[in-house]
Amino acid sequence: GAVVSQHPSRVICKSGTSVKIECRSLDFQATTMFWYRQFPKKSLMLMATSNEGSKATYEQGVEKDKFLINHASLTLSTLTVTSAHPEDSSFYICSAQIRGITEAFFGQGTRLTVV
Amino acid sequence: QKEVEQNSGPLSVPEGAIASLNCTYSDRVSQSFFWYRQYSGKSPELIMSIYSNGDKEDGRFTAQLNKASQYVSLLIRDSQPSDSATYLCAVGFSGGYQKVTFGTGTKLQVIP
Numbered sequence: 001g002a003v004v005s006q007h008p009s010r011v012i013c014k015s016g017t018s019v020k021i022e023c024r025s026l027d028f029q030a031t032t033m034f035w036y037r038q039f040p041k042k043s044l045m046l047m048a049t050s051n052e053g054s055k056a057t058y059e060q061g062v063e064k065d066k067f068l069i070n071h072a073s074l075t076l077s078t079l080t081v082t083s084a085h086p087e088d089s090s091f092y093i094c095s096a097q098i099r100g101i102t103e104a105f106f107g108q109g110t111r112l113t114v115v
Numbered sequence: 116q117k118e119v120e121q122n123s124g125p126l127s128v129p130e131g132a133i134a135s136l137n138c139t140y141s142d143r144v145s146q147s148f149f150w151y152r153q154y155s156g157k158s159p160e161l162i163m164s165i166y167s168n169g170d171k172e173d174g175r176f177t178a179q180l181n182k183a184s185q186y187v188s189l190l191i192r193d194s195q196p197s198d199s200a201t202y203l204c205a206v207g208f209s210g211g212y213q214k215v216t217f218g219t220g221t222k223l224q225v226i227p
Contacts, residue, residue, distance in 0.1 A: 006158075034215075043203065043217050043219040043220050044159070044203070046216075093158045093159075103164055104161075104215055106158040106159050106160065106161075107158060108158055109157065109158040111156075
């Protein structure tokens with residue numbers, strides 16, 4: 001299967017700072033990337049969908065000014081958590097899709113802890 | 116009403132037995148169906164995809180789809196302790212891209 005690399009795998013930051021998470025498709029061009037968050041023992045919650053070269057589409061209840069998504073190229077999407085708070089601590093996962101292919105390929109996930 | 120529903124479990128089966136995981140979905144126009152396995156602290160990995168009614172087999176895994184009844188299941192034969200994980204059912208809806216909705220997952224425990 002296609003490889004999606006997510007970095008960093010773990011990050012601890014201070015409350016009020018911003019954190020950037022990268023998601024790269026290594027061996028394919030991802031026309032669409034998805035960002036999820038997952039709380040312990042809960043399912044994946046879709047935060048937003050990003051298509052290369054256009055603005056991200058955010059799910060209801062997700063603050064677009066807090067969770068900035070940039071899909072600058074067909075192989076890279078970034079999620080920036082701005083002014084992080086302890087309640088933003090979670091497991092963030094990206095996935096990528098190739099146009100015309102339904103399966104989504106997941107990155108390794110990023111464990112964010114805000115202290 | 117949840118779009119994709121799964122029994123949260125845990126589902127406990129002895130090693131070597133068949134584990135049966137079920138999933139129902141609400142949108143009749145759903146076209147793509149997936150089973151993902153997620154180990155604790157890890158991201159999901161795709162196990163099976165199925166698009167048409169009937170059974171699809173891959174090694175010890177068999178996915179079953181019944182669009183009329185709006186359910187999809189996953190059978191794991193000869194269950195191994197390494198199969199212990201949370202299994203996520205996902206349903207894809209059509210659009211310019213395939214937006215996938217996940218169920219809450221069923222935790223499977225295979226007892227040695």
